[in-house]
Structure formats: structure tokens, C-alpha cells
Amino acid sequence: MPLSQPRDSPSADAEAYLVRHSIRNRKQLQEQIEQDIAVQMEELRVQMRKREEAVRANEEVEREVERLVEQRKLERKIEERMRKEMQARKKEEG
Numbered sequence: 001m002p003l004s005q006p007r008d009s010p011s012a013d014a015e016a017y018l019v020r021h022s023i024r025n026r027k028q029l030q031e032q033i034e035q036d037i038a039v040q041m042e043e044l045r046v047q048m049r050k051r052e053e054a055v056r057a058n059e060e061v062e063r064e065v066e067r068l069v070e071q072r073k074l075e076r077k078i079e080e081r082m083r084k085e086m087q088a089r090k091k092e093e094g
Contacts, residue, residue, distance in 0.1 A: 017023075021032045 018029070021028075023029050023032055
């Protein structure tokens with residue numbers, strides 16, 4: 001009984017690639033490989049740009065959070081000052 005190639009073998013994958021892209025000679029194979037590499041490189045560039053945009057957006061959010069934290073600190077100081085002034089007035093009145 002002859003041994004057959006398993007369906008998930010490298011040669012089966014290579015054959016499927018050749019069939020899928022209608023490759024009949026080495027030149028077509030080389031062109032297809034170059035095209036696949038170019039497509040993958042463009043996909044990588046797109047992903048890199050998206051990551052860079054996400055980093056910039058995150059930095060902007062961080063700056064906004066810092067601004068809001070500082071604003072809240074100022075609001076708390078003002079609130080505390082107002083509370084102390086009200087307590088002082090109550091003591092003067094009472």
C-alpha cells in the first residue's frame with residue numbers, strides 16, 4: 001500500500017498555492033511571491049499607521065486627563081477656601 005501525502009503537508013500547501021494562483025512556471029511563481037510580499041508589506045504599513053495614530057490619540061487623551069486632574073485640584077482648593085470662609089463668617093456671626 002503506497003504512502004500518501006497528508007492533506008496538511010508542506011507539499012500539499014505548495015500545490016494548493018500553485019493551483020490557487022494558476023501558476024505554471026517559475027517566472028509566474030516568482031511574480032506571485034513578489035506580489036504577495038508587496039501586499040503584505042502594504043498591510044504592515046497600514047497597521048503601523050493605525051498604531052501610530054492610536055498612540056497619538058492616547059497621548060492626547062492622557063494630556064486631557066492631566067488637564068482635568070489639574071482643574072479638579074484647583075476646584076478643590078477653591079471649594080476648601082470657600083468652606084473656610086463660610087466657617088469664619090459663621091463664627092463672626094455667632
